Amino acid sequence: DAGITQSPRYKITETGRQVTLMCHQTWSHSYMFWYRQDLGHGLRLIYYSAAADITDKGEVPDGYVVSRSKTENFPLTLESATRSQTSVYFCASSEPDVGELFFGEGSRLTVL
């Protein structure tokens, strides 16, 4: 089915471990984004990408790494997870002219 999918949907890990959250979209949208959602903060932009091999930092990039070798995939890696990275992570995509973001179902990450 067309759309944007995230995996895993739920993940529990330990402090210091590396974790990768996957995001895949089938619309061939140019733009892709990673947000985190925490109580009291709404959604905050971590990283975004305007096209394959083009990425840039958002509001809260520290502790995260992204890559975009293919248009349809935009993985987010926590190289050494910390408890403060416990959150719900949303991937989104959009086309430049429209600007409207389409969100995945979210990945709930718990760091113990």
Add this chain to the structure above:
Amino acid sequence: ELKVEQNPLFLSMQEGKNYTIYCNYSTTSDRLYWYRQDPGKSLESLFVLLSNGAVKQEGRLMASLDTKARLSTLHITAAVHDLSATYFCAVDIEANKLIFGTGTLLAVQP
């Protein structure tokens, strides 16, 4: 520092009543979006406002944008329980990068 402020943060209202959620932002932008989020779910796009004076309506919800005042409103008419959710506004600061408000939790009571 860019700020996108919504108020109220929490709104409890009775069915049949009208109310307005406000979204103020601190930077120049002529693109603003409203999203709805049900508990434990993803965000669903409600309205795309792309110019000053834009007004969009869908059912009991109407959104407007005043770019000069840096203000958007989401008006609820004759609320029903199904509208209970969290509503977010988001401002496009450049190249589709959206900065979100903290959200308004709406609870419609019978």
